[in-house]
Amino acid sequence: MVEKGPCPEPRDGCKYYERGDCHLSIHHKYWPAKWYIGHIAMLFRHLPENKEVLPRCEHDELHFTTPPPEKPTLEEMKKVVY
Secondary structure, eight states: OOEEEEEESSSSSSSHHTTTTTTTEEESSSSSSSGSHHHHHHHHTSSSEEEEEEEHHHHHHHHHHHHHOOOOOHHHHHHHOO
């Protein structure tokens, strides 16, 4: 997975493009980070299948327009991690 780098499809209207800083960023599908404290929760949140790379402007928009997903229980996270 590409982790970071310049945006492959810069667009007019993107605040990052307009200021010359259009880039990719890692979106964790389970957020906000402050909900995922502790070893198991952090391992779960950082699994490759729980991350995706997005242009930063799309990442910002997703967090602004979408509520975070329901946090899995510790037992559910353990099943996935182990």
